[in-house]
Amino acid sequence: MALDHGILNIPLHKRSNIDRDIDKWKAEQTKEKSKRLDEINYQREQERKEAERLFKLVDRKLMWAEATRLA
Numbered sequence: 001m002a003l004d005h006g007i008l009n010i011p012l013h014k015r016s017n018i019d020r021d022i023d024k025w026k027a028e029q030t031k032e033k034s035k036r037l038d039e040i041n042y043q044r045e046q047e048r049k050e051a052e053r054l055f056k057l058v059d060r061k062l063m064w065a066e067a068t069r070l071a
Contacts, residue, residue, distance in 0.1 A: 007015065 012018075
């Protein structure tokens, strides 16, 4: 972006509202973070359900034998 020398003559408080811009940026960051966390939580829940399903398929006697062998 080229430096606009004409804008330099305008006082800072008249150029834009920096606080509003910062608040807008923070809100966008919060929204993006929330969306990412929702996606992560959804994925984690799906993986947990799959692990539960697979755990129910395992024979308990086989699991007990393996646990005692490793202990």
